Amino acid sequence: MTKNSTTEPVLVLGSTGKTGRRVLSRLRHSGHEVRAASRKGPTRFDWTDESTWEPALTGAGAAYLVDAQTEDAAESMRAFTQLATARGVERLVLLSAGDWVVPEGEEKLPCERAVRESGAAWTIVKPAWFSQNFSEDPYYRGQILDGEFVSSAGTGREPFVDADDIADVAVAALTEDGHAGQTYRLSGPRAISFDDVLDEIARATGRTLTHRAVTPEEFAAVGARHGLPEGYVHLLNELYGWIREERFAQLSDGVQRALGREPRDFADYVRTAAATGVWHG
Secondary structure, three states, X not given: OOEOOOOOOEEEEOOOOOOHHHHHHHHHXXXXXXXXXXXXXXXXXXOOOHXXXXXXXXXXXXXXXXXXXXXXXXXXXXXXXXXXXXXXXXXXXXXXXXHXXXXXXXOOOHHHHHHHOOOOEEEXXXXXXXXXXXXXXXXXXXXXXXOEEEEOOOOOEEXXXXXXXXXXXXXXXXXXXXXXXXXXXXXOOOOEEHHHHHXXXXXXXXXXXXXXXXXXXXXXXXXXXXXXXXXXXXXXXXXHHHXXXXXXXXXXXXXXXXXXXXXXXXXXXXXXXXXXXXXXX
């Protein structure tokens, strides 16, 4: 792959999120001019306020996109990407989601379609569950601090992917040639269960940690006791159900294809995170 020589700024949406802030840091470290955009960022951007779109886009040569958080996300994405190409943005990299978000029988992921039909060179990144959920999501981290992680996933496995790998792939697509028209499905090098997750964190921290597998009904009661919104509990139960079925336990080769190296193992992530003290309160 060859580096893109453009000196135009790279727009990063969701620049305070798990992947956005990592993309931002890598771009800055490599000397690229970056425009950090979020609802409260240096460049204000709000999917529900179209007046913020053009100032964010003007002069940018490439953009890192996250799914529009609107009632009609696909239409927002289509309007935004059309404006982007009209303002001279040449590359679009979309952080998308697994195909599970689309009901059976419907065309897959309309936000992806909007990006593909934008007229810009596009790359789509589709990761598995983030490893960093266990250290950066307040609910997940809180359960680990309590010593017991509760889910309705049973012994099902998921190929958790490191957010640093996701960011590396996104930055490569934003700054190097050879990624246009590619859809990269990203996973870690092995599929593991929540029992395995807690065992890895316990070994790295020296703490006693357990995974308590419960029924979906029992998990709903646990969520209510934790004060989780009902809709979020329903979503987690659905996601845990797919893990329980190992619907998406297969490994992907997106990291290898995009970066020419193996993805980071979950144990490596755990050792790095544990060294920061994040699981010791």
